[in-house]
Amino acid sequence: MTSDDDELRIGNLFGGAISSGLFDIPLGSPGVVDGADIVVMGAATATPYASVGAYCADGPAAIRSAVGWPGMGEHYDFDLGGTLLAGRTAVDWGDLPVGSDFAENRELIRSHIAAVLDAGAVPILLGGDDSIPIPSLAAYEGHGPVTVLQLDAHIDWRDEVQGEKQGLSSNMRRASEMAWVDNIVQVGARGSGSARPADLADAEGWGVQFFPMTAVRRSGLQPIVDAIAPGSRVYVALDIDALDPSVVPGVIGPAPGGFEYGTVVDLLEMVAAKTHIVGFNLAEFAPSADIGNRGALVAARLAATAMGLIARQRPGGS
Numbered sequence: 620m621t622s623d624d625d626e627l628r629i630g631n632l633f634g635g636a637i638s639s640g641l642f643d644i645p646l647g648s649p650g651v652v653d654g655a656d657i658v659v660m661g662a663a664t665a666t667p668y669a670s671v672g673a674y675c676a677d678g679p680a681a682i683r684s685a686v687g688w689p690g691m692g693e694h695y696d697f698d699l700g701g702t703l704l705a706g707r708t709a710v711d712w713g714d715l716p717v718g719s720d721f722a723e724n725r726e727l728i729r730s731h732i733a734a735v736l737d738a739g740a741v742p743i744l745l746g747g748d749d750s751i752p753i754p755s756l757a758a759y760e761g762h763g764p765v766t767v768l769q770l771d772a773h774i775d776w777r778d779e780v781q782g783e784k785q786g787l788s789s790n791m792r793r794a795s796e797m798a799w800v801d802n803i804v805q806v807g808a809r810g811s812g813s814a815r816p817a818d819l820a821d822a823e824g825w826g827v828q829f830f831p832m833t834a835v836r837r838s839g840l841q842p843i844v845d846a847i848a849p850g851s852r853v854y855v856a857l858d859i860d861a862l863d864p865s866v867v868p869g870v871i872g873p874a875p876g877g878f879e880y881g882t883v884v885d886l887l888e889m890v891a892a893k894t895h896i897v898g899f900n901l902a903e904f905a906p907s908a909d910i911g912n913r914g915a916l917v918a919a920r921l922a923a924t925a926m927g928l929i930a931r932q933r934p935g936g937s
């Protein structure tokens with residue numbers, strides 16, 4: 620929400636730092652949707668592992684300050700082919716006050732996402748490590764069925780790590796246990812992460828459709844889109860390490876061979892054209908590992924893409 624005045628930034632050209640929410644959308648009171656079509660909120664973590672802690676805690680602030688200037692929403696966005704929200708409205712609730720009681724953190728995230736859904740709006744959740752999708756997806760009980768589209772270098776199907784079952788390496792296994800999740804499509808796996816062969820077998824046994832980067836390189840994006848039924852309600856769980864580390868250096872688990880920015884934009888556009896995107900989270904951006912705010916800018920632009928696509932699928936969006 621702040622930016623360094625000494626930095627060379629395009630925002631300074633339009634009046635410098637802004638004091639409102641992501642992309643200059645208004646700041647609002649948590650829990651108050653007030654007719655907005657999209658609600659943004661940040662969470663420093665949900666359930667961090669003891670070994671590494673909440674290493675993405677500064678992620679939401681870095682993403683908010685990566686790009687934005689007063690009146691930005693009225694400027695033409697060439698990735699979206701129009702203004703950011705195309706006449707729709709959004710509000711930024713700021714960061715949820717998560718702390719060291721992890722069960723409380725999860726309930727805080729779940730209840731705020733549920734409040735957005737109950738109001739008929741679409742939530743955008745900025746992390747925070749990749750434990751945030753678990754309580755976020757829990758909020759869709761009564762708002763399903765939901766297809767989860769996960770973009771991640773890692774499949775996140777560990778049952779537990781260090782005794783913790785709600786952490787970042789378990790989010791897709793926990794999602795598979797939610798009765799309202801009826802399809803999981805996982806894109807971007809590569810290299811070696813926490814998964815053992817038995818984890819992959821469990822996921823395939825559940826019915827997960829996997830598109831590792833080797834498959835994406837050879838067959839393109841259309842098979843991914845084909846794996847999602849037309850009209851599905853899609854929750855996009857984006858781990859920013861799905862992108863190549865040369866594009867987003869700021870991650871704890873860099874893996875060569877990832878996506879470039881434009882390919883993710885294309886995929887999101889193709890998915891939005893045949894489904895309803897009902898939620899979006901961006902996890903794992905770690906500013907302390909970033910280089911020159913390069914990854915923060917990419918993360919912010921992907922959040923803008925998600926918001927713009929969601930705005931255009933809302934009734935009355937143009």
Ligand SMILES: [Mn+2]
Binds near residue numbers: 749772773860872903
């Ligand atoms: Mn990951």
